[in-house]
Amino acid sequence: MIERRKLAKWLVVLVALHGLIACAGFFAPYDPVEQDRQLPYARPMKLHLIDTQGRVHMRPFFYPLRMREGSFDQYDEDIARAMSLKLFAEGPRYRLLGLLPCRLHLFGAAGARICLLGTDGYGRDQLSRILYGGQVSLLAGLLGAGITLSLGLGIGAAAGYFGGWRDEVLMRLTEPFLALPWLYMLLGLRAFLPLAVSPLEAFFLIVMVIGAVGWARPARLVRGVVLSAKERDFVRAARGFGAPHRYLLWRHVLPETSSVLLTQAAILIPQYVLAEMTLSFLGLGVPEPLASWGNLLANLQQYSVLTSYWWMYLPALAIVPFFLGYLGLASALQEWADPFKVGRGT
Amino acid sequence: MQPLIQVEYLVKRYSSRGVLGSGEVVSALNEVSFSVAPGKTLALVGASGSGKSTLALCLACLERSTSGRIWFEGRDIAALDEKQLRAVRPQIQLVFQDPASSLNPRFTALEIVTEPLLVQRKWGTREMHERALALLERIGLSRGMASRRTGEFSGGQRQRLAIARALSLAPKLLILDEALSSLDCSVQAQIANLLLELQSSFVLTYLFITHDLAMAAHLGDEIAVMNRGRIVEQGVPEKVLGAPSHEATRGLVAATPGSIVTPRMPGGL
Incomplete structure (x- = not known):
């Protein structure tokens, strides 16, 4: 029960974090590629409740930034214009989850840009870019892990179940992948492939590169589980009443690998997000x-x-909660799948 | 009478392949020959490592024998390929020692008993469930227990379930590989009685593998003693256990306290 509750807790945390990124359009006030050449490298704007005359406002407000004379990245607050922050404001169009056309944003301001995490060299809103950027990075991690686990499951199950020379060949094949550091493999493999491609192609290219690099470890783990699972008496019994290999694998052997695959997923996804980065x-x-x-x-x-x-630097901080979440999930999964092996104190 | 199963010079060798291809060869079965008549029970006894379980696996076609013949209803099943075996497999069923590992813990009781029927694809879903439920009742589990997972049953109930699964395809030969050894005494007696009952109502032939001489004498029409991959002695229980001729049998008898031979009453229990 404790294991289950812990697992549920981490799942809720991760679902919330991914929901935030998946609905980036709603939480981000602006389009991530929208530039504002009047506002390059603007520092994060402050929200106020008390203005310069000492009056208390009911809504938080901000002073728009104005570039200082003769500088290119120094700004002053324009204290003559207090712009109030609107919750659930209309803003630029976007598609929620890539499907639903929508204009509603969590917050926004009319008449001036509000950039709570500052802007980059083109005046693009950093908060919006971090949220939208998360979609690319997390999707790359998830898809990459999906590819790796499918490869690992297929290869590991084939090697473990059929054994003999197939096992021998496949396992020798894992060895270079296990021995070489993955960063060099990643760079080497990427260097083979074309450099100038469209953004979408580039995305799928790196997803495939990342996914293809890490299959060896899950393949080994799956092979081990399959090796022991296929010798179980219930598999023998099923063979004894004439079950074909397909049935044995699907119904008896592969379900045994589920906890290994889940734990591997929780470890691989953040690792692959990092690989994309x-x-x-x-x-x-x-x-x-x-x-x-x-x-x-x-x-x-x-x-x-x-x-x-x-x-x-802030994009680097964005990954911290995600990594902690996946780390927690991985350890919760391990305890949940195997409560006896984890020391719980006596 | 024509025997149901007749084994001739069955040999099984395992070779542990070394790095250079040369490895040790272990003979698990060494020219084993015996036969069992329909409706009878052969009790196979022997110390651990004497080859009893290997024999069970070979007869159930779960291991390929190295050489020798296994005549079953006039066919040499040791020579059949996997496709031809599919038709023979339902006739020969194996019950394992530990029901905790022979029943998939993810399955419910009903799924366990319907699985062979599902695999052999001979019946429709409804008929399959009817047969399975009837079988569950026959072996002493109520219909209400059908949706429970195997982990929720006691050891004895699980072994009943394993027997029900083995019987679902209406086999002729049931190989019981230490099927009672993991149970406690009173449950052993219940299951042994169930086996005798089932034997008389379904005309089953048993190969009862055990190291418990008293149980072998109780259930077996004949006893065969295995030692180091060979059958060293075979005969009616009174003779084999009362006046053992081979050293291995004497060793087994000496290791069992109390009197063993309590001959089975004619006409069952």
């Missing part, structure tokens, strides 16, 4: 103007950005 950071992943957590951080490769604009 690495590739995009190096310019091998998802290209501009599309946002991803990796290419948002790529701005930091410029020294001036690195030293002057601290809010450009």
